[in-house]
Amino acid sequence: MTLTFRTATRDDVPAILTLLADDGVSRDRGFGTVPEADDARIWAAFEAIDADDRNELIVASDGAEVVGTCQLTYIPGLTRNGGERLLIEAVRISSARRGQGLGGELIRWAVEQGRARGCTMVQLTSDKKRADAHRFYTKLGFAASHEGFKLAL
């Protein structure tokens, strides 16, 4: 198995939607159904990400199969001497492929993207129910230094 990481294309969107839905925590929140890939809002969101230099939708693929995804957002700011932050969101690995180290490869690759761009910080939040994910991020060098607050509108 050789994983490759690349920017998602329109053709990847159905596979990404399947990965986003293939998740117990999202299901418990009521977001576990596969969104309709013909929903205009999904395509508008894809086009917005694709057109934005500070947002990248990523897929990890094994040959032709999409086995993971995440989104990278580069955030300019005045803190930390004007350095950018890299925010990682919507990390998913195919449930059939978990426990094989793919998530670690994906996150390490994402961190290297941030480092190469000169970011001063990489950050992400993870639902408190995901105890396995927390051990995983700690092992990758992240510190669980913050509370993550969410307000659904």
Next chain:
Amino acid sequence: MTLTFRTATRDDVPAILTLLADDGVSRDRGFGTVPEADDARIWAAFEAIDADDRNELIVASDGAEVVGTCQLTYIPGLTRNGGERLLIEAVRISSARRGQGLGGELIRWAVEQGRARGCTMVQLTSDKKRADAHRFYTKLGFAASHEGFKLAL
């Protein structure tokens, strides 16, 4: 006192840098010195935020005095049916003005900006050392549902 909220201009940058530095947790991290306002990186970051439709640097002012700041980032995504997230970063209130409800006004105003734009979620992280801030965000309706992971590069 009547607070007004507006997009920051170049003239506000020195006051914002002073607010960012006026913070015990940032000082403990080694980021508590006022950055040099003539540092080219700070101005490059300001210009990047100012030119980006998905980033807004905000000041809260009482008359001519800047008493608070935060940064808003609107993040497109495929989750939650293609809705944008609003990320709030770098929230500061002048130490001389804390405990007067200004932070609550600033965050409520920020949440309303997100709601008016059609965001499906507002999110932020807060250092685990800021116990007062956590009570404050909970009171404003946020759920501390996530762990916030950071990796300094």
